[in-house]
Each structure stands twice: as structure tokens, then as C-alpha cells.
């Protein structure tokens with residue numbers, strides 16, 4: 001069994017993004033590539049996530065801007081900020097940090113982001129591109145999973161991939177990415193009958209449900225590749241995944257640990273997506 005080391009892959013990708021940004025700056029006279037993050041309210045977890053994103057930008061030489069709005073901002077006020085960033089030439093990509101305060105419609109606001117600046121892959125425009133197999137900006141966590149599989153040269157074509165979880169953020173885009181790589185894909189959810197039997201058929205088992213240590217060894221085929229997206233807390237309050245690592249690791253060929261597997265990839269894919277967005281917006285730069 002081999003552990004898929006998300007920290008290692010993430011560091012390698014960040015270095016590569018950094019070098020490409022330096023090269024682009026030389027080519028375009030120093031014009032920066034910029035990421036804007038809109039944070040509405042003061043949710044403590046969101047503040048930590050936003051800080052990590054800004055720090056990652058600094059690390060790779062990417063310009064970043066935090067747009068902080070009060071928790072009681074109206075829909076129109078947030079919409080106006082998104083429109084201003086859509087029109088701002090210094091901003092290559094933006095994300096609206098979720099969750100938003102309850103009175104604001106995430107769906108309606110997210111969809112005001114210009115698709116070419118949607119570096120979180122959450123607008124209908126980018127999702128449509130993904131669904132139709134075109135080049136697209138893809139949600140960072142599922143994209144990070146694909147980069148891990150790629151880095152470890154794990155064959156995908158013709159393999160049976162089972163994705164447990166069908167959220168718009170993780171499960172659905174991940175299933176589509178695997179399908180685009182010619183996997184045969186089964187998507188499971190809370191109402192799947194005999195989930196264990198379906199999971200046991202997987203060559204590649206991806207789990208994103210948010211339930212600590214839910215997938216146990218009896219649900220995994222010998223030699224399967226197991227990708228654990230979950231970020232949960234065990235009975236002692238310790239960070240763990242959706243997979244019972246100790247028992248499953250003995251059975252599979254590859255496995256992502258939690259922490260240190262999929263988690264470190266998410267912010268890295270955000271800066272990588274921002275670089276990709278810049279290249280899509282500036283086809284003359286290569």
C-alpha cells in the first residue's frame with residue numbers, strides 16, 4: 001500500500017505555479033495575476049480559510065485582494081462588489097467565500113461572477129463546460145483529487161470509479177472529471193441501496209460524505225485506490241476522514257490520509273486555477 005502524499009504534491013504544484021508566474025511577469029512587463037476573495041461577515045472558520053488563500057498567493061507571487069463586507073450587507077451591495085471585480089483588469093479570478101449569511105442567496109450571487117473569472121468552478125458557465133468535456137475552471141477540491149491521481153500515475157481509463165457523495169461542490173464534479181477520463185462511474189448517496197456492495201466493486205473509491213470513518217475495510221475491494229475527501233472529527237475531537245484509515249489501508253493499493261491527503265490540494269488548486277484563468281484570458285501568453 002502506498003500513501004498518497006498531498007503535501008508533497010501540493011508543494012510541487014505550487015513551485016511550478018510560482019515559476020510560471022515569474023515567467024509570465026517577464027513576458028508581460030510585470031502585469032500581475034490577481035485573485036480577489038469576497039468575505040461577507042466574520043465567520044471564524046472562513047477567516048482562517050481566507051487567510052490561507054491570501055498567504056498562498058503571496059507565496060507564489062500572485063497579487064491578492066480581500067474584499068471584506070459586513071454580515072448585514074444586502075444582496076445588492078454584494079452584487080455590486082462582484083460586478084466591480086468582474087470589470088477590474090487587475091483581477092484575474094475571484095471567489096465568494098461560503099457560507100454566506102443566511103439572508104443572501106449563494107446561488108444567485110455566485111452566478112454573477114463572470115465565468116472567465118470563476119476560479120472556484122461554481123458558476124453555471126464553468127459547470128456547463130465541464131459537463132460537456134470542454135476546457136474549464138473546475139471546483140478546487142475535485143480538481144485536487146484528479147491531480148493526486150495523475151501525480152501517482154494511477155490508471156483511470158476503463159476503471160470502475162465509485163464516488164460516494166453527490167454534492168455540487170465535490171461529488172458531482174469529481175464524478176464528471178472521472179467520466180471525462182474514461183472511467184466507468186457510479187455515484188452513490190444517502191439513499192443508495194446496499195452501499196457496501198456497490199463500494200466493493202470500485203477500482204477507485206472516492207468518498208466525500210462528511211461522516212467520520214464511515215467507510216470500513218469490508219466496503220473496499222482488495223487493491224482498490226481509496227481517496228478520502230472527508231474532513232471530520234472523531235470521538236476524541238481529532239481530525240479524521242470519511243474512511244477508517246487503519247483498517248482500509250491494509251486492503252488498498254493507494255490511500256489518501258487525513259490530514260495530509262486531499263486537504264492540502266484545495267488552496268493549491270485555487271492558485272493554479274487563477275493562473276489557468278489568466279492564460280485563458282490572455283491566449284497570446286504561453
Ligand code: NAP
Nearest residue numbers: 141165166167170189190208209210229230231262263266
Ligand atoms: P455535503 O454537501 O454535505 O454532501 C454530502 C454528500 O454525502 C451528500 O450527497 C449525501 O447524500 C452524501 N451522504 C451523506 N451521508 C451518507 C451516507 N450515510 N451514505 C451515502 N451517502 C451519504 O458535503 P461536501 O461539501 O461534499 O463535503 C463532504 C466531505 O468533504 C466533508 O467532510 C467536508 O468537510 C469535506 N470537504 C473537504 C474539502 C477539502 O478541502 N479537503 C473540501 C470540501 C469538502 P444526499 O445527497 O443523498 O444527501
